[in-house]
Amino acid sequence: MIKQILTVTAMNLRSLPQRAGTAWVIVIGIAVTVAVMVSVLAMAEGFTKTLKGTARADRAIVLRAGSEAELASTMSRENTQTIMDAAGVRKDHAGRPIASAEAVVIVALPQRKDGVDANVTLRGIGPNAQALRPEMRLVAGRMFKPSVREIIVGKSALAQFKGLELGSRIAFRDSEWTVVGIFESGGDAHESELQGAAETVLSAYRRNLFQSVSVMLDSPAAFDRFKAALTTDPTLKVGVERENDYYAAQSRNLARLLNLLAYFVGGIMALGACFGAVNTMYTAVSTRTREIATLRAIGFSGVPIVISVLVESLLLALIGSAIGSVAAWIFFDGNTVNTLGSGFTQVVFHLTVTASLLVSGVFLACVVGMLGGLMPAVRAARLPIATALRAN
Numbered sequence: 001m002i003k004q005i006l007t008v009t010a011m012n013l014r015s016l017p018q019r020a021g022t023a024w025v026i027v028i029g030i031a032v033t034v035a036v037m038v039s040v041l042a043m044a045e046g047f048t049k050t051l052k053g054t055a056r057a058d059r060a061i062v063l064r065a066g067s068e069a070e071l072a073s074t075m076s077r078e079n080t081q082t083i084m085d086a087a088g089v090r091k092d093h094a095g096r097p098i099a100s101a102e103a104v105v106i107v108a109l110p111q112r113k114d115g116v117d118a119n120v121t122l123r124g125i126g127p128n129a130q131a132l133r134p135e136m137r138l139v140a141g142r143m144f145k146p147s148v149r150e151i152i153v154g155k156s157a158l159a160q161f162k163g164l165e166l167g168s169r170i171a172f173r174d175s176e177w178t179v180v181g182i183f184e185s186g187g188d189a190h191e192s193e194l195q196g197a198a199e200t201v202l203s204a205y206r207r208n209l210f211q212s213v214s215v216m217l218d219s220p221a222a223f224d225r226f227k228a229a230l231t232t233d234p235t236l237k238v239g240v241e242r243e244n245d246y247y248a249a250q251s252r253n254l255a256r257l258l259n260l261l262a263y264f265v266g267g268i269m270a271l272g273a274c275f276g277a278v279n280t281m282y283t284a285v286s287t288r289t290r291e292i293a294t295l296r297a298i299g300f301s302g303v304p305i306v307i308s309v310l311v312e313s314l315l316l317a318l319i320g321s322a323i324g325s326v327a328a329w330i331f332f333d334g335n336t337v338n339t340l341g342s343g344f345t346q347v348v349f350h351l352t353v354t355a356s357l358l359v360s361g362v363f364l365a366c367v368v369g370m371l372g373g374l375m376p377a378v379r380a381a382r383l384p385i386a387t388a389l390r391a392n
């Protein structure tokens with residue numbers, strides 16, 4: 001049986017160059033299907049990675065109770081001070097809490113790609129924010145000065161929006177703000193923001209309430225003590241989350257949508273590729289009807305014929321998946337895009353083609369190849385020998 005399988009399969013594969021035109025129908029159909037699915041999944045992967053990369057296990061964020069995002073939250077000055085003085089918050093060498101009461105507002109800036117305005121986050125940060133987020137570092141210019149309308153700009157925001165170059169003046173809220181620095185923070189969500197002094201931002205927008213408080217904890221294990229201190233305080237009505245949990249929740253809905261889109265579109269394209277594979281393999285079998293009948297007549301069973309057709313279909317599917325995966329990796333991996341986040345502001349992120357996504361593409365291709373070759377293979381094995389020998 002093994003010898004028969006090897007013999008028939010080798011015969012099939014040797015005849016592939018003579019059927020190159022029909023073989024490429026399967027290869028191209030599957031390559032396009034895999035490339036599209038992997039590229040959309042890479043968007044979901046990149047977006048999730050960007051938001052999760054913003055978090056640390058020893059940081060926590062506090063919002064008003066019931067608020068799911070910073071823009072929906074407000075906090076008084078008294079409450080923010082109580083939060084920063086709570087048990088479990090790490091202190092710096094001067095004894096000050098490593099925390100930042102922050103104001104978050106939206107500004108409209110034109111995108112580089114088309115000039116259309118998009119919402120961008122302007123974050124007012126506290127004086128100890130650099131100690132709170134040590135991953136942030138200036139790559140050009142200097143830090144803004146307090147009480148002056150100066151801002152620093154994330155590297156990702158600079159790449160996606162116009163007018164953010166060092167030294168530029170940006171007009172919003174009836175005044176001009178000067179870009180005095182460019183910062184990076186490992187490609188996380190903060191790189192999509194503009195940042196200035198919290199008091200200056202509040203003054204410019206005529207506000208007196210903060211949106212959130214972020215704190216550095218003594219250790220990840222100190223979170224429960226910190227949360228208990230806030231939730232048992234009758235003067236506070238707040239929700240306390242680890243940064244990991246908060247940003248995971250922020251990315252969940254869009255990631256689900258992109259995954260659904262990828263599998264829905266990929267599924268439809270896979271169905272089309274499967275029909276193409278069935279049609280192509282039927283054509284391949286019909287052109288070798290007498291050859292298959294001759295093998296059956298001299299003692300070959302139907303199983304080797306079925307396996308040989310399936311092997312051919314799977315091989316073409318694997319070639320298609322390899323081409324589609326390489327194309328997705330070359331053309332999409334690392335590309336910078338921006339999309340609307342949960343706070344109605346743009347989040348800039350990089351498409352990320354991972355090994356697991358490529359494996360998903362290969363799996364899809366194998367399923368298409370198997371389904372596309374199964375019916376033609378069974379038909380070839382069940383064809384009556386006498387009828388097949390009389391075929392032209």
